[in-house]
Amino acid sequence: MIEPVIQIESVSFSYGETLVLDRVDLSVMPGEFLGLVGPNAGGKSTLLKLILGLLKPQSGHIQVLGQTPQQAAPLLGYVPQFPTFPRDFPIRVEEVVALGRLGKAASGLFGWIGRVDRAMARRALAEVEAEDLAERPIGRLSGGQVQRVLLARALVSDPKILILDEPTANIDQRAEGEIFDLLARLNQRLTILLVSHDIAFISRYVGRVACLNRTLLCHETQPLESELIQRLYGGRVRWIGHTHD
């Protein structure tokens, strides 16, 4: 029997008195490309932080790759929604990506960025088709280029699961399509969990969609129906149908 790589059982979480997640169950199988959708403040980012081990659930259990989220964290690649660094930081793209190897058994926590780290960074940049950016300072990249670099930083540690929080929220549509094509290719060897609020767009790429609005409303492989969308977003959304090819 194939074990799920991420198993979430009856997990609840609240910030102070605000209940954000209410008894959520979710399993992600190896090799899946799962889209996690839902309205803003629906708990998507919170669920990611729980999976990454940055937060602890008040009740319920989370297992990632058969371990606790804290233990499994080094095996995950994470791409944040916004760059969480100042744009004027004096650092080149190659170094940014190489820092993704921090904490890898081979590379450790201390010391300097070594030759192996740089070589691996180049390889990860090549994988996201951004090798030509390696020498550029991070402050002189476009939004789409930054997202590629962040993706390379997540890939450089050779993760088992790739977790992305709205990776295309701040870039134009053409760059968005390119990123998703890239993810589809990476999905051939990686499990991918992707958060988005753009339900129509991602359903073209992902294998399965889970809808989260405090509790998990659906969890299925079928194309989304408008009734479900209305339950999810409270009926104020215009639904434009599309088909899977």
Next chain:
Amino acid sequence: MTEFLDALVAHAFLQKALIAGLLASIGCGLIGPFVVVKRIAFMAGGIAHAVLGGMGAALYFGFDPLAGALVAALVSAILMGMVHLVWQAQEDTLISALWAVGMAIGILFIAKTPGYQADLMSLLFGNILLVPDRALVWMIALDLVLALTIAACYRPFLALAFDAEFARLRGLPVTVFYLLLLCLVALTVVLLIQVVGLILVIALLTLPAATAGHYVRSLGTMILIATLLGAFFTTLGLALSFGPDLPAGPTMILLAAAAYILSASLSHGLKQRRARLQIRDG
């Protein structure tokens, strides 16, 4: 300037002052860039002022004021770090309070220590011409500690300064390294106080690094250029102040500030020019 060079050859106290300035610039070059990119200048200012508490207490109880300064700097660094980590909502209020409380403690002790009132000015504004041999030995030791720590932990400090959340995900104990960085800032503050006094420290810690930041693409280069700039400002400040008998510390600070302003407008101009070229070519 020749007058300064002649005097430099003739007087041991000037040679010591020059060495003190160079030793201080190593510290300001190693740690200043982290203070600038991590945006903790306000905290560094707080640590610098709170140091007076330790110096005052040491003078009153008859210890070495340098030892008092060191203890006070480390204690206030840890306290301010905890404030940042635990009471973030009140951070600026609490850090300003620690800043003032440290100074208040220092002033009270000094007021009750016979004969030290006159020295208050040199504690506050430094007197590089009166740096004792003992202090030079301290400075060498502090520089060594700073250099060895940065050499051993360059990558975790870079990761912490660049993107702490990501570093935490990679398993870096970011709280430990954050507090360690603040302790290094505390050591640097004590180092620089010997030269410019505790009020002017913050400028020598940030201005050379911020000036270097206008031109560099890596933190390593920023450290190198900040060190060279620091050496340049302290040496030139000492030389310029010697002839007209001006206080050296403030001269150095004004030099550093003037260079920063010039460099900021230059780099702003270059950026505008790049943008214009981009539009023309694009």
